[in-house]
Amino acid sequence: MTVLVFTETKDGKLKKASREALTIGRKLAEAAGGELAAFATDAGVAEEAGRYGAKKLYVANAGPYLTETYTAALAQVVKDVQPSVLLFAGSSNGRDLAPRVAARLDAGVASDVDRLEWTDGKLRARRPVYSGKAFATVDVTGKPAIATTRPNAFPAEESGAGAAEVVNVSVDAGQPRVKLVETKAPEAGELTIAEADIIVSGGRGLKEGANFSYIRDLAHAIGGAVGASRATVDAGWIDHQHQVGQTGRVVSPNLYIAAGVSGAIQHLAGMSSSKHIVAINKDPEAPIFRVADLGIVGDLFQILPVLTEEVKKAKAH
Amino acid sequence: MSSVVCISHVPDTESRIRVSGRKIDETGLKFIVSPYDEYALEEAIRLKEAKGGDVTVLTFGPDRAQQGLREALARGATKAMHVKGEPADADSLGIAKVLAAAIRTLEHDVLFLGKQGVGTDNALVAPMLAELLGYPQVNVVTHLEVGDGKLTAHREIEGAEEVLEAPLPAVVSAQKGLNEPRYASLKGIMAAKKVAIDTRSIADLGLDESDIYNQRVTVVSLELPAEKSGGRRIDGSDPQAAAREIVKYIRDEAKAL
Ligand SMILES: Cc1cc2nc3c(=O)[nH]c(=O)nc-3n(C[C@H](O)[C@H](O)[C@H](O)COP(=O)(O)OP(=O)(O)OC[C@H]3O[C@@H](n4cnc5c(N)ncnc54)[C@H](O)[C@@H]3O)c2cc1C
Ligand SMILES: Nc1ncnc2c1ncn2[C@@H]1O[C@H](COP(=O)(O)O)[C@@H](O)[C@H]1O
Numbered sequence A: 001m002t003v004l005v006f007t008e009t010k011d012g013k014l015k016k017a018s019r020e021a022l023t024i025g026r027k028l029a030e031a032a033g034g035e036l037a038a039f040a041t042d043a044g045v046a047e048e049a050g051r052y053g054a055k056k057l058y059v060a061n062a063g064p065y066l067t068e069t070y071t072a073a074l075a076q077v078v079k080d081v082q083p084s085v086l087l088f089a090g091s092s093n094g095r096d097l098a099p100r101v102a103a104r105l106d107a108g109v110a111s112d113v114d115r116l117e118w119t120d121g122k123l124r125a126r127r128p129v130y131s132g133k134a135f136a137t138v139d140v141t142g143k144p145a146i147a148t149t150r151p152n153a154f155p156a157e158e159s160g161a162g163a164a165e166v167v168n169v170s171v172d173a174g175q176p177r178v179k180l181v182e183t184k185a186p187e188a189g190e191l192t193i194a195e196a197d198i199i200v201s202g203g204r205g206l207k208e209g210a211n212f213s214y215i216r217d218l219a220h221a222i223g224g225a226v227g228a229s230r231a232t233v234d235a236g237w238i239d240h241q242h243q244v245g246q247t248g249r250v251v252s253p254n255l256y257i258a259a260g261v262s263g264a265i266q267h268l269a270g271m272s273s274s275k276h277i278v279a280i281n282k283d284p285e286a287p288i289f290r291v292a293d294l295g296i297v298g299d300l301f302q303i304l305p306v307l308t309e310e311v312k313k314a315k316a317h
Numbered sequence B: 001m002s003s004v005v006c007i008s009h010v011p012d013t014e015s016r017i018r019v020s021g022r023k024i025d026e027t028g029l030k031f032i033v034s035p036y037d038e039y040a041l042e043e044a045i046r047l048k049e050a051k052g053g054d055v056t057v058l059t060f061g062p063d064r065a066q067q068g069l070r071e072a073l074a075r076g077a078t079k080a081m082h083v084k085g086e087p088a089d090a091d092s093l094g095i096a097k098v099l100a101a102a103i104r105t106l107e108h109d110v111l112f113l114g115k116q117g118v119g120t121d122n123a124l125v126a127p128m129l130a131e132l133l134g135y136p137q138v139n140v141v142t143h144l145e146v147g148d149g150k151l152t153a154h155r156e157i158e159g160a161e162e163v164l165e166a167p168l169p170a171v172v173s174a175q176k177g178l179n180e181p182r183y184a185s186l187k188g189i190m191a192a193k194k195v196a197i198d199t200r201s202i203a204d205l206g207l208d209e210s211d212i213y214n215q216r217v218t219v220v221s222l223e224l225p226a227e228k229s230g231g232r233r234i235d236g237s238d239p240q241a242a243a244r245e246i247v248k249y250i251r252d253e254a255k256a257l
Helices: A016-031 A043-051 A067-081 A092-105 A209-222 A230-234 A265-271 A300-316 B035-051 B063-075 B092-103 B125-133 B186-194 B239-252
Strands: A002-006 A035-040 A056-060 A085-089 A109-113 A115-119 A122-129 A134-140 A145-149 A165-169 A179-184 A198-202 A225-228 A255-259 A276-281 A294-297 B003-006 B009-011 B031-033 B055-061 B079-084 B110-114 B137-146 B150-157 B160-167 B170-174 B198-200 B217-223 B232-235
Touching (some): A043 A056, A043 A165, A067 A092, A067 A165, A085 A092, A092 A109, A092 B092, A092 B125, A134 A145, A179 B150, A198 A209, A225 A230, A294 B239, A300 B239, B035 B063, B035 B110, B055 B092, B063 B079, B079 B092, B125 B170, B137 B160
Parallel strands (some): A198 A225, B003 B110, B079 B198, B110 B170, B137 B170
Antiparallel strands (some): A122 A134, A179 B160, B009 B031
């Protein structure tokens, strides 16, 4: 019995979301007395994949991500390995690829899951639905049972094993029809909210776009990414990439700090599963306080600069 | 240049969700066209306005889903097809199979979907549909240009954007930012009433219901989260004291310092 995990790499290392998927994949494999295997396009991560429990690393020389080539490569490995479970991290590519591969294999997918376990020999998953207003528990049948994991929901843990054995896969994907013309890179040095452990978000309480500097300064001091409410994105104060919520990104970092964000249901949909939530708002009735673990009723313009200084001091210690 | 827009009909995002068995309780719920499908529809209408052709809106759903088709017609879609069924009892691949079979009977160069149906938030149908039809796909699209026999689309990824080129026919899934959807005009609403909706059953499309409702993914329970009562609240009128309190929390509880 094999659990196969699709992994992605960046600068020769496994992405965090992939390490998380490997960790839960290993736990599922162990619980069923099976083995963890990984798929990658870079043999350089064999050692790291091994540390996260992979016994074998299937490596396809598939180049930069394109749906068609990766689907062909992964479907090939699935055919060879016959895994019982196939996991993808819920990254942009994972979510693009998982359903395409599933349709090729005539299999179902549980997407964006935050819990995975075996129940009566079936893969059982929990997924937030209706903007986190409910949780659906689903059984995935079929071989393989496929799921995409919600980033930050499964902590990455090494298992201390040695390097995974590399198995090269040759794939004939044909000429892909879709062509990658260019990748427009983000502003250098800016952390993205998708994978960040800490996010500092600003809302309309900032009054104007230039005041996002209050948010950026704190984010920079604490080592977090900058998030935003839709109201600020719509006002043109900040790019849509930063938007948290139903029509932005769903995030669940370890720490989420919201300042001047009212906490509309669509915003909460994107962040209420964060592990620790701090809210600063001058209105004691603001709905954001209902999900906050620590709420500060006060003026963000007075509190944020002092907080940034205090964080810097704490970091210097 | 013709397109098909797949629209799903979902509970209004402001709705209070109640549970009834393994499903949501639909009594009193207002249903809307899923917000991402509105971007998909708007893009298709703009394409038609620029290059001619038809915009067919397609939905797989119960009778109430016709309301969504009427709305789309009022905004500028020219044709509509309703495949009757209960998507809540199918899984995403079942839904994609229904849509694929319907689309094979419709004229199309571009297929537009939302990046995800709001509510169930699966984000699965678009790539599944593309695979079933053997078409290229570009997902989470924020900008689109359709030229002769090909399209150029911007795909949103973590903190960056890819510019991709694909030959037609192709599947595009819409992300917020693609466009600003228009409202229906009075003239549009009147015109929409005259369009006959082509209504089919799953069997009409030559499909076997047992494959559509075969439950590769089955919901075993649906639960509301434990009510969060809200945590500790402090007065921020002394910024220095408040900042120290926050740092203490971040260090001791979140362990993020
Ligand atoms: C279909 C749909 C999808 C949506 N998707 C999203 C989404 O993905 N993400 C999202 O965020 N929203 C989304 N929205 C919008 C959402 O409903 C809210 O309008 C939006 O989140 C409000 O943003 P805000 O909190 O910044 O602004 P406001 O609601 O205006 O809140 C500003 C807050 O700042 C506080 N404030 C003002 N001055 C200060 C000060 N000096 N110090 C401290 N606090 C201060 C105020 O008390 C207030 O609570 C969506 C809406 C719809 C209909
Ligand atoms: N029942 C349906 N009828 C028509 N289109 C649908 C249906 N379900 C999903 N879609 C389309 O598929 C997209 C993605 O939905 P989902 O994969 O369910 O999140 C939606 O935005 C719609 O464009």
